[in-house]
Structure formats: C-alpha cells, structure tokens
Amino acid sequence: MERLLMERFIEEESVLITDPAALLNMTQSCNQEHLDEALKDRSTLTLIEKYHAYEEKVLKGHLGKTAALWMSFINYCHLVFMLLHSVKTNNIQLFHKCNGEMANIFFAFDGHNYSRYLTWLEVYLTNLENTHPGAKDLLSKGAIAVARSMIPGALSAVDKTMEETFMRFAKS
Known part of the structure; x- marks a missing residue:
C-alpha cells in the first residue's frame, strides 16, 4: 500500500x-x-x-474515501509497529506515546475495556514521576521488556512473559 x-x-x-x-x-x-x-x-x-x-x-x-480508509489503516499499522519496536528496544517514551494513541482505536473498534484501561495507563504513566519518584528512571533503563535469550531484538513484554511463565507453571 x-x-x-x-x-x-x-x-x-x-x-x-x-x-x-x-x-x-x-x-x-x-x-x-x-x-x-x-x-x-x-x-x-x-x-x-x-x-x-x-x-x-x-x-x-x-x-476518495477508499484511499482515506486505507491511509488510516497504514497509520494504525505504523502505530502497532512502533509499539512493538518500543518493547523490543525498551523505549519507555515511545511505549507511553503509542499506548496513549491506541485507546481511541480500540474504542472505535468495540474494544471499550481495552480503551478504558489504556486511558488509565496513559494517565498513570504521565503522572508516574509524581506518584512514584524515580520509577521513570528505572523504566527508562530497561524495565518494560524481558530478554530470554541473547538474540538482539528478541525481547518480550514483561506482562506477556509473566503470563506465559505462569501458564506453563499451571499446566505442569
């Protein structure tokens, strides 16, 4: 496209x-x-x-309207790719920006609960330095992703890693 x-x-x-x-x-x-x-x-x-x-x-x-629709689709894809990149590179600023912009997309496509919690996450990350002094520095040093191997760029989000670990533990 x-x-x-x-x-x-x-x-x-x-x-x-x-x-x-x-x-x-x-x-x-x-x-x-x-x-x-x-x-x-x-x-x-x-x-x-x-x-x-x-x-x-x-x-x-x-x-035309069809091209405008596809252009918005391209922009949404860019946003998702930036979010994935932010996790793979432990970039908290980009992670914050992408999550804040995704709430309206989820709301538009009937993901009201995702939209609600992304809005909460946006407010939480915006006020993080006031509520938890020093936490932003720790996050910027690389605390939003987990490396399970030495392969560069093979990081996974912390919540995804925890869920997979707990699910594996529960199944065994």
Missing part, C-alpha cells in the same frame, strides 16, 4: 530529485551512516516533507 501511494505521489506531484546519491546509498546499504547522510540532504528532506503533506491530503479525501 505504501508503494502504491508513493507511485501515485510521484505521478501527481511531479517529483524531481536533484541529487539522488543519498537515497541511492540508503537503498543499496541501509545503515546508520547512510541514514544520517540522507537526513542531512536537503532534497531528501524536501521529498519527505512533500510526501507527508500528500499523505495528509489523501487522509482528507484527495483520492
């Missing part, structure tokens, strides 16, 4: 990249050095800004 949107963007906006070297380096070898180079390139930043503006146009109905 992203590729289709990008193709349509290039067709409609007559995008012309003056210096494609930074983007080509990113596509050939995606690493931190090439990412930093691309993010310093003015033509790349201009392209990204125009693309985000085009995404907003599509969300507002520029390509």
Whole structure:
C-alpha cells in the first residue's frame, strides 16, 4: 500500500530529485551512516516533507474515501509497529506515546475495556514521576521488556512473559 501511494505521489506531484546519491546509498546499504547522510540532504528532506503533506491530503479525501480508509489503516499499522519496536528496544517514551494513541482505536473498534484501561495507563504513566519518584528512571533503563535469550531484538513484554511463565507453571 505504501508503494502504491508513493507511485501515485510521484505521478501527481511531479517529483524531481536533484541529487539522488543519498537515497541511492540508503537503498543499496541501509545503515546508520547512510541514514544520517540522507537526513542531512536537503532534497531528501524536501521529498519527505512533500510526501507527508500528500499523505495528509489523501487522509482528507484527495483520492476518495477508499484511499482515506486505507491511509488510516497504514497509520494504525505504523502505530502497532512502533509499539512493538518500543518493547523490543525498551523505549519507555515511545511505549507511553503509542499506548496513549491506541485507546481511541480500540474504542472505535468495540474494544471499550481495552480503551478504558489504556486511558488509565496513559494517565498513570504521565503522572508516574509524581506518584512514584524515580520509577521513570528505572523504566527508562530497561524495565518494560524481558530478554530470554541473547538474540538482539528478541525481547518480550514483561506482562506477556509473566503470563506465559505462569501458564506453563499451571499446566505442569
């Protein structure tokens, strides 16, 4: 869906990249050095800004209601992927942001209890430093995920790990 949107963007906006070297380096070898180079390139930043503006146009109905629906679906997928990334990297700030934004999605799709508890979690995390001084520092040092192996990025959420451990214990 992203590729289709990008193709349509290039067709409609007559995008012309003056210096494609930074983007080509990113596509050939995606690493931190090439990412930093691309993010310093003015033509790349201009392209990204125009693309985000085009995404907003599509969300507002520029390509019709079906395209707006799929654009919202893409945005929801990005949110879920960011939440998973926050757990895999023990990023409490991103975890907090994603959980806060997901409450309205659950409410819209008839997950009222999930929405209620995510709203509570949002308020709890927002006020954490006031209610539990020092807890935010501990969480930012890596307390939202558990590593069961030495494989990088194979972290699991604490609640999921506890549930799986207790369920295994109860079955044995």
